[in-house]
Amino acid sequence: MADKEQITSAGSATSANASEEPPKPLPKGVVLGKDGKPCRSCSSKSAFSSWATHTNAALKRTPKPPAPADDCPPDVEALGRGTWALLHSIAATYPEKPSPVQKEDLRGFMRLFSKLYPCWVCAEDFQSYMEREQIRVEGRNDFGNWLCKAHNEVNRKLGKEEFDCSKWEERWRSGWKDGRCD
Structure with missing residues:
Protein backbone atom coordinates (compact mmCIF):
# COMPACT_ATOMS: atom_id res chain seq x y z
CA MET A 1 0.00 0.00 0.00
CA ASP A 70 10.80 -10.20 15.38
CA ASP A 71 10.06 -13.34 13.38
CA CYS A 72 8.69 -15.38 16.28
CA PRO A 73 5.00 -15.78 17.12
CA PRO A 74 3.86 -12.95 19.39
CA ASP A 75 3.53 -13.50 23.11
CA VAL A 76 0.61 -12.01 25.01
CA GLU A 77 2.47 -8.71 25.55
CA ALA A 78 3.41 -8.25 21.89
CA LEU A 79 -0.09 -9.29 20.85
CA GLY A 80 -1.58 -6.79 23.28
CA ARG A 81 0.61 -3.92 22.07
CA GLY A 82 -0.24 -4.65 18.45
CA THR A 83 -3.92 -5.06 19.23
CA TRP A 84 -4.24 -1.80 21.12
CA ALA A 85 -2.30 0.03 18.40
CA LEU A 86 -4.72 -1.31 15.79
CA LEU A 87 -7.87 -0.58 17.81
CA HIS A 88 -6.82 2.93 18.82
CA SER A 89 -5.80 3.64 15.21
CA ILE A 90 -9.25 2.52 14.07
CA ALA A 91 -10.78 4.88 16.64
CA ALA A 92 -8.56 7.72 15.43
CA THR A 93 -9.76 7.30 11.84
CA TYR A 94 -13.41 6.57 12.64
CA PRO A 95 -15.67 9.32 11.28
CA GLU A 96 -16.90 12.12 13.51
CA LYS A 97 -20.37 11.57 12.06
CA PRO A 98 -20.54 7.95 10.91
CA SER A 99 -23.34 6.63 8.73
CA PRO A 100 -25.68 3.94 10.09
CA VAL A 101 -23.74 1.38 8.02
CA GLN A 102 -20.39 2.51 9.50
CA LYS A 103 -21.84 2.25 13.01
CA GLU A 104 -23.08 -1.27 12.39
CA ASP A 105 -19.78 -2.25 10.73
CA LEU A 106 -17.86 -1.12 13.83
CA ARG A 107 -20.23 -2.95 16.17
CA GLY A 108 -19.89 -6.11 14.07
CA PHE A 109 -16.11 -5.81 13.87
CA MET A 110 -15.76 -5.42 17.63
CA ARG A 111 -18.14 -8.34 18.27
CA LEU A 112 -16.16 -10.63 15.95
CA PHE A 113 -12.83 -9.31 17.13
CA SER A 114 -13.70 -10.16 20.73
CA LYS A 115 -14.60 -13.71 19.68
CA LEU A 116 -11.59 -14.35 17.43
CA TYR A 117 -8.87 -12.84 19.61
CA PRO A 118 -6.02 -15.41 19.96
CA CYS A 119 -5.70 -15.14 23.76
CA TRP A 120 -8.90 -16.84 24.92
CA VAL A 121 -8.72 -15.41 28.46
CA CYS A 122 -8.29 -11.91 27.05
CA ALA A 123 -11.13 -12.53 24.58
CA GLU A 124 -13.53 -13.64 27.31
CA ASP A 125 -12.61 -10.64 29.47
CA PHE A 126 -13.21 -8.26 26.57
CA GLN A 127 -16.55 -9.91 25.75
CA SER A 128 -17.59 -9.46 29.39
CA TYR A 129 -16.54 -5.81 29.26
CA MET A 130 -18.59 -5.29 26.09
CA GLU A 131 -21.64 -6.82 27.80
CA ARG A 132 -21.27 -4.43 30.77
CA GLU A 133 -20.27 -1.37 28.76
CA GLN A 134 -22.06 -1.25 25.42
CA ILE A 135 -19.77 -0.13 22.61
CA ARG A 136 -20.30 3.53 21.74
CA VAL A 137 -20.22 4.18 18.00
CA GLU A 138 -21.92 7.58 17.59
CA GLY A 139 -18.68 9.23 16.48
CA ARG A 140 -14.88 9.30 16.73
CA ASN A 141 -14.77 10.88 20.19
CA ASP A 142 -17.48 8.56 21.50
CA PHE A 143 -15.71 5.40 20.31
CA GLY A 144 -12.23 6.68 21.20
CA ASN A 145 -13.24 7.40 24.79
CA TRP A 146 -15.06 4.06 25.12
CA LEU A 147 -11.98 2.24 23.84
CA CYS A 148 -9.66 4.19 26.14
CA LYS A 149 -11.79 3.21 29.14
CA ALA A 150 -11.73 -0.44 28.01
CA HIS A 151 -7.93 -0.26 27.67
CA ASN A 152 -7.66 1.29 31.14
CA GLU A 153 -9.69 -1.57 32.61
CA VAL A 154 -7.15 -4.01 31.14
CA ASN A 155 -4.30 -1.86 32.46
CA ARG A 156 -5.81 -1.98 35.97
CA LYS A 157 -6.06 -5.78 35.82
CA LEU A 158 -2.41 -5.98 34.77
CA GLY A 159 -1.24 -3.50 37.40
CA LYS A 160 -0.25 -0.96 34.76
CA GLU A 161 -0.64 2.79 34.86
CA GLU A 162 -3.91 4.14 33.50
CA PHE A 163 -3.93 6.52 30.54
CA ASP A 164 -5.54 9.97 30.72
CA CYS A 165 -8.43 9.47 28.29
CA SER A 166 -8.67 13.22 27.66
CA LYS A 167 -5.46 12.80 25.64
CA TRP A 168 -6.43 9.81 23.47
CA GLU A 169 -6.62 11.84 20.24
CA GLU A 170 -3.23 13.44 20.88
CA ARG A 171 -1.73 9.98 21.47
CA TRP A 172 -3.42 8.13 18.61
CA ARG A 173 -4.54 10.70 16.04
CA SER A 174 -2.77 14.06 15.93
CA GLY A 175 0.47 13.28 17.76
CA TRP A 176 1.90 14.87 20.89
CA LYS A 177 1.93 18.66 21.00
CA ASP A 178 5.68 18.69 21.70
CA GLY A 179 6.33 17.53 18.13
CA ARG A 180 8.08 14.25 18.96
CA CYS A 181 5.76 12.36 16.58
CA ASP A 182 6.50 14.60 13.58
Missing part, protein backbone atom coordinates in the same frame (compact mmCIF):
# COMPACT_ATOMS: atom_id res chain seq x y z
CA ALA A 2 2.70 2.46 0.96
CA ASP A 3 4.56 1.83 -2.32
CA LYS A 4 1.92 3.58 -4.47
CA GLU A 5 3.21 6.26 -6.80
CA GLN A 6 4.81 9.15 -4.98
CA ILE A 7 2.96 12.43 -4.96
CA THR A 8 4.84 15.71 -4.77
CA SER A 9 4.37 18.15 -1.92
CA ALA A 10 4.60 21.89 -2.27
CA GLY A 11 6.47 23.96 0.26
CA SER A 12 9.12 21.42 1.14
CA ALA A 13 12.03 23.58 -0.02
CA THR A 14 13.62 25.87 2.53
CA SER A 15 16.03 27.98 0.48
CA ALA A 16 15.50 31.64 -0.42
CA ASN A 17 14.62 30.71 -3.99
CA ALA A 18 12.08 28.11 -2.92
CA SER A 19 9.44 29.53 -5.27
CA GLU A 20 11.71 28.72 -8.25
CA GLU A 21 12.26 25.08 -7.24
CA PRO A 22 9.79 22.39 -8.30
CA PRO A 23 7.92 20.60 -5.51
CA LYS A 24 9.95 17.75 -4.03
CA PRO A 25 8.57 14.19 -4.06
CA LEU A 26 7.36 12.71 -0.82
CA PRO A 27 9.72 10.22 0.80
CA LYS A 28 9.08 6.60 -0.15
CA GLY A 29 6.40 5.13 2.08
CA VAL A 30 4.48 8.35 2.78
CA VAL A 31 0.83 7.90 1.81
CA LEU A 32 -1.52 10.85 1.58
CA GLY A 33 -4.91 10.75 3.24
CA LYS A 34 -8.15 11.80 1.56
CA ASP A 35 -7.49 15.33 2.84
CA GLY A 36 -4.22 15.52 0.88
CA LYS A 37 -2.06 15.49 4.02
CA PRO A 38 0.32 12.67 4.97
CA CYS A 39 -1.65 9.96 6.74
CA ARG A 40 -0.05 8.80 10.02
CA SER A 41 -1.96 5.51 10.02
CA CYS A 42 -1.05 4.71 6.40
CA SER A 43 2.65 5.71 6.55
CA SER A 44 5.50 4.14 8.47
CA LYS A 45 6.96 6.12 11.39
CA SER A 46 10.30 6.44 9.60
CA ALA A 47 8.67 7.64 6.36
CA PHE A 48 6.47 10.11 8.23
CA SER A 49 9.46 11.39 10.21
CA SER A 50 11.44 11.76 7.01
CA TRP A 51 8.63 13.82 5.49
CA ALA A 52 8.39 15.98 8.63
CA THR A 53 12.15 16.60 8.56
CA HIS A 54 11.92 17.92 5.00
CA THR A 55 8.87 20.11 5.63
CA ASN A 56 9.69 21.50 9.05
CA ALA A 57 13.00 23.38 9.04
CA ALA A 58 12.88 23.74 12.84
CA LEU A 59 12.92 19.98 13.32
CA LYS A 60 16.55 18.99 13.90
CA ARG A 61 16.15 15.32 14.82
CA THR A 62 16.98 12.49 12.50
CA PRO A 63 14.62 9.54 12.41
CA LYS A 64 15.77 6.42 14.22
CA PRO A 65 15.88 3.27 12.13
CA PRO A 66 13.06 0.87 12.91
CA ALA A 67 13.79 -1.98 15.29
CA PRO A 68 14.53 -5.29 13.60
CA ALA A 69 11.47 -7.41 12.94
Whole structure:
Protein backbone atom coordinates (compact mmCIF):
# COMPACT_ATOMS: atom_id res chain seq x y z
CA MET A 1 0.00 0.00 0.00
CA ALA A 2 2.70 2.46 0.96
CA ASP A 3 4.56 1.83 -2.32
CA LYS A 4 1.92 3.58 -4.47
CA GLU A 5 3.21 6.26 -6.80
CA GLN A 6 4.81 9.15 -4.98
CA ILE A 7 2.96 12.43 -4.96
CA THR A 8 4.84 15.71 -4.77
CA SER A 9 4.37 18.15 -1.92
CA ALA A 10 4.60 21.89 -2.27
CA GLY A 11 6.47 23.96 0.26
CA SER A 12 9.12 21.42 1.14
CA ALA A 13 12.03 23.58 -0.02
CA THR A 14 13.62 25.87 2.53
CA SER A 15 16.03 27.98 0.48
CA ALA A 16 15.50 31.64 -0.42
CA ASN A 17 14.62 30.71 -3.99
CA ALA A 18 12.08 28.11 -2.92
CA SER A 19 9.44 29.53 -5.27
CA GLU A 20 11.71 28.72 -8.25
CA GLU A 21 12.26 25.08 -7.24
CA PRO A 22 9.79 22.39 -8.30
CA PRO A 23 7.92 20.60 -5.51
CA LYS A 24 9.95 17.75 -4.03
CA PRO A 25 8.57 14.19 -4.06
CA LEU A 26 7.36 12.71 -0.82
CA PRO A 27 9.72 10.22 0.80
CA LYS A 28 9.08 6.60 -0.15
CA GLY A 29 6.40 5.13 2.08
CA VAL A 30 4.48 8.35 2.78
CA VAL A 31 0.83 7.90 1.81
CA LEU A 32 -1.52 10.85 1.58
CA GLY A 33 -4.91 10.75 3.24
CA LYS A 34 -8.15 11.80 1.56
CA ASP A 35 -7.49 15.33 2.84
CA GLY A 36 -4.22 15.52 0.88
CA LYS A 37 -2.06 15.49 4.02
CA PRO A 38 0.32 12.67 4.97
CA CYS A 39 -1.65 9.96 6.74
CA ARG A 40 -0.05 8.80 10.02
CA SER A 41 -1.96 5.51 10.02
CA CYS A 42 -1.05 4.71 6.40
CA SER A 43 2.65 5.71 6.55
CA SER A 44 5.50 4.14 8.47
CA LYS A 45 6.96 6.12 11.39
CA SER A 46 10.30 6.44 9.60
CA ALA A 47 8.67 7.64 6.36
CA PHE A 48 6.47 10.11 8.23
CA SER A 49 9.46 11.39 10.21
CA SER A 50 11.44 11.76 7.01
CA TRP A 51 8.63 13.82 5.49
CA ALA A 52 8.39 15.98 8.63
CA THR A 53 12.15 16.60 8.56
CA HIS A 54 11.92 17.92 5.00
CA THR A 55 8.87 20.11 5.63
CA ASN A 56 9.69 21.50 9.05
CA ALA A 57 13.00 23.38 9.04
CA ALA A 58 12.88 23.74 12.84
CA LEU A 59 12.92 19.98 13.32
CA LYS A 60 16.55 18.99 13.90
CA ARG A 61 16.15 15.32 14.82
CA THR A 62 16.98 12.49 12.50
CA PRO A 63 14.62 9.54 12.41
CA LYS A 64 15.77 6.42 14.22
CA PRO A 65 15.88 3.27 12.13
CA PRO A 66 13.06 0.87 12.91
CA ALA A 67 13.79 -1.98 15.29
CA PRO A 68 14.53 -5.29 13.60
CA ALA A 69 11.47 -7.41 12.94
CA ASP A 70 10.80 -10.20 15.38
CA ASP A 71 10.06 -13.34 13.38
CA CYS A 72 8.69 -15.38 16.28
CA PRO A 73 5.00 -15.78 17.12
CA PRO A 74 3.86 -12.95 19.39
CA ASP A 75 3.53 -13.50 23.11
CA VAL A 76 0.61 -12.01 25.01
CA GLU A 77 2.47 -8.71 25.55
CA ALA A 78 3.41 -8.25 21.89
CA LEU A 79 -0.09 -9.29 20.85
CA GLY A 80 -1.58 -6.79 23.28
CA ARG A 81 0.61 -3.92 22.07
CA GLY A 82 -0.24 -4.65 18.45
CA THR A 83 -3.92 -5.06 19.23
CA TRP A 84 -4.24 -1.80 21.12
CA ALA A 85 -2.30 0.03 18.40
CA LEU A 86 -4.72 -1.31 15.79
CA LEU A 87 -7.87 -0.58 17.81
CA HIS A 88 -6.82 2.93 18.82
CA SER A 89 -5.80 3.64 15.21
CA ILE A 90 -9.25 2.52 14.07
CA ALA A 91 -10.78 4.88 16.64
CA ALA A 92 -8.56 7.72 15.43
CA THR A 93 -9.76 7.30 11.84
CA TYR A 94 -13.41 6.57 12.64
CA PRO A 95 -15.67 9.32 11.28
CA GLU A 96 -16.90 12.12 13.51
CA LYS A 97 -20.37 11.57 12.06
CA PRO A 98 -20.54 7.95 10.91
CA SER A 99 -23.34 6.63 8.73
CA PRO A 100 -25.68 3.94 10.09
CA VAL A 101 -23.74 1.38 8.02
CA GLN A 102 -20.39 2.51 9.50
CA LYS A 103 -21.84 2.25 13.01
CA GLU A 104 -23.08 -1.27 12.39
CA ASP A 105 -19.78 -2.25 10.73
CA LEU A 106 -17.86 -1.12 13.83
CA ARG A 107 -20.23 -2.95 16.17
CA GLY A 108 -19.89 -6.11 14.07
CA PHE A 109 -16.11 -5.81 13.87
CA MET A 110 -15.76 -5.42 17.63
CA ARG A 111 -18.14 -8.34 18.27
CA LEU A 112 -16.16 -10.63 15.95
CA PHE A 113 -12.83 -9.31 17.13
CA SER A 114 -13.70 -10.16 20.73
CA LYS A 115 -14.60 -13.71 19.68
CA LEU A 116 -11.59 -14.35 17.43
CA TYR A 117 -8.87 -12.84 19.61
CA PRO A 118 -6.02 -15.41 19.96
CA CYS A 119 -5.70 -15.14 23.76
CA TRP A 120 -8.90 -16.84 24.92
CA VAL A 121 -8.72 -15.41 28.46
CA CYS A 122 -8.29 -11.91 27.05
CA ALA A 123 -11.13 -12.53 24.58
CA GLU A 124 -13.53 -13.64 27.31
CA ASP A 125 -12.61 -10.64 29.47
CA PHE A 126 -13.21 -8.26 26.57
CA GLN A 127 -16.55 -9.91 25.75
CA SER A 128 -17.59 -9.46 29.39
CA TYR A 129 -16.54 -5.81 29.26
CA MET A 130 -18.59 -5.29 26.09
CA GLU A 131 -21.64 -6.82 27.80
CA ARG A 132 -21.27 -4.43 30.77
CA GLU A 133 -20.27 -1.37 28.76
CA GLN A 134 -22.06 -1.25 25.42
CA ILE A 135 -19.77 -0.13 22.61
CA ARG A 136 -20.30 3.53 21.74
CA VAL A 137 -20.22 4.18 18.00
CA GLU A 138 -21.92 7.58 17.59
CA GLY A 139 -18.68 9.23 16.48
CA ARG A 140 -14.88 9.30 16.73
CA ASN A 141 -14.77 10.88 20.19
CA ASP A 142 -17.48 8.56 21.50
CA PHE A 143 -15.71 5.40 20.31
CA GLY A 144 -12.23 6.68 21.20
CA ASN A 145 -13.24 7.40 24.79
CA TRP A 146 -15.06 4.06 25.12
CA LEU A 147 -11.98 2.24 23.84
CA CYS A 148 -9.66 4.19 26.14
CA LYS A 149 -11.79 3.21 29.14
CA ALA A 150 -11.73 -0.44 28.01
CA HIS A 151 -7.93 -0.26 27.67
CA ASN A 152 -7.66 1.29 31.14
CA GLU A 153 -9.69 -1.57 32.61
CA VAL A 154 -7.15 -4.01 31.14
CA ASN A 155 -4.30 -1.86 32.46
CA ARG A 156 -5.81 -1.98 35.97
CA LYS A 157 -6.06 -5.78 35.82
CA LEU A 158 -2.41 -5.98 34.77
CA GLY A 159 -1.24 -3.50 37.40
CA LYS A 160 -0.25 -0.96 34.76
CA GLU A 161 -0.64 2.79 34.86
CA GLU A 162 -3.91 4.14 33.50
CA PHE A 163 -3.93 6.52 30.54
CA ASP A 164 -5.54 9.97 30.72
CA CYS A 165 -8.43 9.47 28.29
CA SER A 166 -8.67 13.22 27.66
CA LYS A 167 -5.46 12.80 25.64
CA TRP A 168 -6.43 9.81 23.47
CA GLU A 169 -6.62 11.84 20.24
CA GLU A 170 -3.23 13.44 20.88
CA ARG A 171 -1.73 9.98 21.47
CA TRP A 172 -3.42 8.13 18.61
CA ARG A 173 -4.54 10.70 16.04
CA SER A 174 -2.77 14.06 15.93
CA GLY A 175 0.47 13.28 17.76
CA TRP A 176 1.90 14.87 20.89
CA LYS A 177 1.93 18.66 21.00
CA ASP A 178 5.68 18.69 21.70
CA GLY A 179 6.33 17.53 18.13
CA ARG A 180 8.08 14.25 18.96
CA CYS A 181 5.76 12.36 16.58
CA ASP A 182 6.50 14.60 13.58
